[in-house]
Amino acid sequence: MRIARTALPLAMASGLLTGCAGLVQSDWPPCAAVGGVVGAGLGAIESASWAAGGLGIGALTGAAYCWVHGDADGDGVVNKDDKCPDTPKGTQVGADGCPLPVAAPEPEPMTPAPSMVRVELDVKFDFDKAVVKDGSQADIRAVADFMSQYPQTRTTVEGHTDSVGPDAYNQRLSERRAQAVRDVLVHQYGVSADRVDSVGYGESRPVADNATAEGRAINRRVEAEVEAQQ
Template sequence: MRFGPAVLALGGCLSLLFSVVSAQAQTAEVAGLQLPEGAVSRSQRETALGTYALPIGAFSETGIPLRLQEGHILRRTWSLQGDATVLQVLDVLRRQLVEQGYEILFQCESRQCGGFDFRFGIEVVPAPDMVVSLPDYHFLAAQKPALSAAETTAQQAVSLLVSRSGAATYIQLIEVTPDKQAPLPLSTVEAHEPEPEPLTGAENPALGLETLLEKQGHVVLDGVEFRTGAETLGQQAVASLQELADFLDKTPKAQLLIVGHTDSVGSLEDNTSLSLRRAQVVKETLVSTYGVAEGRIAVAGAGFMAPIASNLNAAGRERNRRVEAVILSR
């Protein structure tokens, strides 16, 4: 299912949010990246020596073009509150990379990247440290040019993934640094407690499904629950599906993606297939029981790749066995 590309007008929209960035990025003496004002650290994961599959093209029938980069791998994430768009945040960081000699290898927005297939085909730090909204993310891959023929296999490479979910923008930076080279220095930002996980109507009865969809861009469907390995809907799902059908009836141009999720019991292949079947069951019920047009709903299965709780205990696994509705367009 396709959805219309967002029309992004930059102009004067960068405002004071990026005033510090603009000033420091233009100063030749400043090395590294200056993050947008207000960005707070969420996580840092490090691999002393490993291989990172750097995406260098969009998803197609043959998959995602990848280039294997070997070296020290540093994965860092941040979140930012405010009204800045995904492209505004990416643009600030992209300009700084270019000013420091990086070449842009590949860049895309969610639809051009391949939507769901691209997002779940690349490495993403797990939620809640990194949250990716399927209809609103941008990706960029860049590298430092080799200074000599001997360095062609040891180039410094980075990827940037920026997405907006609810009122927050999330930033993921993955760097692969050859031996004896330092990672990009960054501005110091203080860590804070992770933001609350996406709400459901049951967790906050004052907010209905429509309000949660508007605020977060996606919502866990209350009552759409499954036992491990099961794919049968129970009566407790009726209220959520009726509310979702009402939302679609009130917004005739809206299109949704129904995403199934599983716990971690079993293989990735089996769970991905199971989660897709769960999403398909929800779609079929919306179409056959509530009269929703089939073409307005796409389905996907994420398996256990996007947990919202720990899979190490029964309560966490139960929360992870869920179905979410994601707004693609309206």
């Protein structure tokens, strides 16, 4: 009979303390209280005088068991194995209860800058003329085809002269040359008129020596440039 009376409280103590293992720190007082009740029960088996002593011993035992086998910070690692007992909730931890290293985020891939493509036009003119020669038609058409391929593009056609003659006359001549090339782009090759401007610079922007016939021939020109993103 004495064995049965002892075994039942012991079984109760074992079950209750095992249940305490999953408690967090805020639940230790109830766990200690449960241990105290079980301890008092065990003491009472011996005699009434043992009940009070069993209460105190049971309470200490229950609290100690909770401390060793409980999980104070709720990270899934029991206190006795937890080397980082104050880990914030939700933190990923290792077997020792310490936060796992967080991998640095992958750097954003660099977006390559869009490559630029361009086409340039250089049309030469006879002395004191603003008529586009047949030999320049293919070059002007290449510009028109490029602008058709890249419909967001625009261009400005720039006219120039050599230094022979008055400045004012050369200014008007350069404007007529620029307008002549613009007319070919718009009226012959179908480039929208609002995409092509024209301007004349007279003799103010030479690219060769006006003291020679060869240099003056190079300066009698119309230039244009079209640039687009690929």
